[in-house]
Amino acid sequence: MNVTVLKPAPSPAPKPAAQVLALPVVAKRPQWIAGLGRVLGESVAPPVVVLGVLLLIWQIAFSGAGSGLPAPTDVWEQSRELITSPFFVYGTQDIGLGWRVLTSLERVAYGFGLAAVVGVLVGAILGQSALMMRGFDPIFQVLRTVPPLAWLPISLAAFMDSGPSAIFVIFITAIWPIIINTAAGVRAIPQDYRNVAAVLRLNQIEFFFKIMVPSAAPYIFSGLRIGVGLSWLAIVAAEMLTGGVGIGFFIWDAWNSSRLTDIIVALVYIGLTGFVLDRLVGWIGRVVSRGTTE
Amino acid sequence: MDQSYLKIDRVFKSYSKGPKTTEVLADIRLTIDKGEFVSIIGHSGCGKSTLLNLIAGLTVVTTGAIKLEGREVNAPGPDRAVVFQNHSLLPWLSVYDNVKLAVSKVFGSKKTKAERHDWIMQNLDLVQMTHASDKRPGEISGGMRQRVGIARALAMEPKILLLDEPFGALDALTRAHLQDAVMDIHARLGNTMIMITHDVDEAVLLADRIVMMTNGPAATIGDVLPVAIPRPRDRIALASHPDYVRAREAVLRFLYERHRFVEAAE
Numbered sequence: 001m002n003v004t005v006l007k008p009a010p011s012p013a014p015k016p017a018a019q020v021l022a023l024p025v026v027a028k029r030p031q032w033i034a035g036l037g038r039v040l041g042e043s044v045a046p047p048v049v050v051l052g053v054l055l056l057i058w059q060i061a062f063s064g065a066g067s068g069l070p071a072p073t074d075v076w077e078q079s080r081e082l083i084t085s086p087f088f089v090y091g092t093q094d095i096g097l098g099w100r101v102l103t104s105l106e107r108v109a110y111g112f113g114l115a116a117v118v119g120v121l122v123g124a125i126l127g128q129s130a131l132m133m134r135g136f137d138p139i140f141q142v143l144r145t146v147p148p149l150a151w152l153p154i155s156l157a158a159f160m161d162s163g164p165s166a167i168f169v170i171f172i173t174a175i176w177p178i179i180i181n182t183a184a185g186v187r188a189i190p191q192d193y194r195n196v197a198a199v200l201r202l203n204q205i206e207f208f209f210k211i212m213v214p215s216a217a218p219y220i221f222s223g224l225r226i227g228v229g230l231s232w233l234a235i236v237a238a239e240m241l242t243g244g245v246g247i248g249f250f251i252w253d254a255w256n257s258s259r260l261t262d263i264i265v266a267l268v269y270i271g272l273t274g275f276v277l278d279r280l281v282g283w284i285g286r287v288v289s290r291g292t293t294e
Numbered sequence: 295m296d297q298s299y300l301k302i303d304r305v306f307k308s309y310s311k312g313p314k315t316t317e318v319l320a321d322i323r324l325t326i327d328k329g330e331f332v333s334i335i336g337h338s339g340c341g342k343s344t345l346l347n348l349i350a351g352l353t354v355v356t357t358g359a360i361k362l363e364g365r366e367v368n369a370p371g372p373d374r375a376v377v378f379q380n381h382s383l384l385p386w387l388s389v390y391d392n393v394k395l396a397v398s399k400v401f402g403s404k405k406t407k408a409e410r411h412d413w414i415m416q417n418l419d420l421v422q423m424t425h426a427s428d429k430r431p432g433e434i435s436g437g438m439r440q441r442v443g444i445a446r447a448l449a450m451e452p453k454i455l456l457l458d459e460p461f462g463a464l465d466a467l468t469r470a471h472l473q474d475a476v477m478d479i480h481a482r483l484g485n486t487m488i489m490i491t492h493d494v495d496e497a498v499l500l501a502d503r504i505v506m507m508t509n510g511p512a513a514t515i516g517d518v519l520p521v522a523i524p525r526p527r528d529r530i531a532l533a534s535h536p537d538y539v540r541a542r543e544a545v546l547r548f549l550y551e552r553h554r555f556v557e558a559a560e
């Protein structure tokens with residue numbers, strides 16, 4: 001919100017107008033450029049340099065005959081098309097990695113979306129009761145550490161079908177931090193807000209939407225952020241079940257046909273997508289909880 | 295059946311933590327008439343907020359009863375609106391929406407949308423805050439927040455307005471402005487008001503009666519002082535008014551001679 005809009009008129013206009021007006025125009029431009037230069041120098045240059053050095057080391061270490069892993073130049077030579085054109089379609093099974101990422105994202109959207117809704121609701125209920133929290137928290141802390149792959153057999157046994165099982169694996173991997181963080185956020189709701197709700201006689205549903213969610217938003221979103229990272233981590237495990245065209249299954253498939261360079265390219269795609277997801281949820285969280293934290 | 299508006303009848307309140315029980319309030323008896331302005335004054339920690347929360351229904355009595363118009367109070371409700379010490383506005387809602395939350399809840403079925411809007415603006419106008427209706431609580435001053443808190447409470451059209459040291463955190467000048475605002479609202483609307491304060495001048499200026507509480511634990515009402523100064527009251531003219539000086543002296547004598555605050559008593 002713009003704070004300055006309703007403020008009283010600014011202080012009296014500067015008297016030597018021409019002089020004063022000219023100065024900032026001259027002074028501001030180099031400052032702006034200097035600012036950009038500083039950002040480039042401080043935030044962009046270091047990772048680029050480090051990346052270059054790492055690629056170089058990799059190249060030196062694995063070039064030459066008989067090395068187990070492909071060097072960066074091998075990756076470029078053998079998987080160039082995967083890198084340069086993410087969105088080609090040659091057949092139903094032969095598509096660019098961009099499409100594969102989108103397919104996997106859809107799957108994650110179902111699993112994570114479900115985990116978000118259920119996790120926030122369960123967390124809200126648990127957070128309201130200290131006793132329930134004491135009972136459930138240790139169990140969640142244990143379940144939280146179970147790796148996605150370990151849920152596979154149980155999930156298959158329960159659902160029989162690979163599609164729902166894959167979504168369940170993503171769901172069950174992502175839900176724990178969402179529950180735990182939401183419950184912590186609900187417990188941290190100030191007594192003042194509860195008193196306001198009590199005086200107004202808000203019912204449970206009104207309390208949930210009008211007090212609980214906005215007040216606990218920073219906590220909820222830190223849970224969602226961890227959750228989205230975990231659900232993306234589970235994608236390879238989930239797609240080992242389903243097959244199809246997802247990026248997770250692509251890795252499994254490439255491994256089975258020994259296309260190591262393809263796997264390396266896919267890893268980069270997965271990493272970058274995960275990074276974007278993480279930043280996206282973090283950004284949404286910051287926007288949504290701006291009112292709560294100020 | 296007696297006809298008193300608000301009746302606090304032999305109320306005791308104690309908190310227990312494990313095996314240890316502390317009695318905070320003991321044998322509180324007080325009746326308040328409709329339209330009356332009552333100030334409650336006492337040393338810090340004696341149990342003023344506890345008493346106010348009991349009337350609000352935010353905490354429950356251990357024994358005894360609080361009756362509003364003959365009906366027992368045992369849960370909070372908008373008929374006893376509270377202005378909290380720390381304003382308690384919801385920081386994610388604008389000033390307008392904070393008041394709207396209360397208005398929609400209380401008048402959701404009784405007023406049309408347009409009527410509710412008018413009612414919100416009318417109450418913001420009462421505390422002169424219409425100009426900031428789109429701002430968030432974080433963007434306005436402490437005094438303004440307290441005004442909005444009062445507007446929100448008034449907008450519930452409560453039978454009793456409960457104010458818990460509403461101006462405690464404000465500077466003297468802002469405080470004086472808000473005291474005038476409260477006096478003005480009381481004169482115009484004739485609400486019943488109960489206000490906790492630490493400030494002797496504030497108590498005498500605003501109240502019809504001043505309830506003086508003894509020190510805790512097991513605090514009770516030590517004395518009740520009627521302030522028979524005619525309204526409207528003007529703070530400057532009042533400064534030398536003999537009734538004002540006498541009332542002020544009586545409260546000071548109670549607080550500093552008869553019930554000195556014993557530091558580190560526990």
Ligand SMILES: Nc1ncnc2c1ncn2[C@@H]1O[C@H](COP(=O)(O)OP(=O)(O)OP(=O)(O)O)[C@@H](O)[C@H]1O
Pocket residue numbers: 309318336337338339340341342343344345510
């Ligand atoms: N929930 C609670 N559990 C246990 N003790 C409590 C609780 N609430 C209040 N007390 C105790 O009751 C006593 C009175 O508290 P209260 O807040 O009513 O005082 P007060 O007169 O409003 O003080 P102040 O002027 O500082 O606001 C204090 O000793 C406090 O420790």
Ligand SMILES: [Mg+2]
Pocket residue numbers: 342343344
């Ligand atoms: Mg208090």
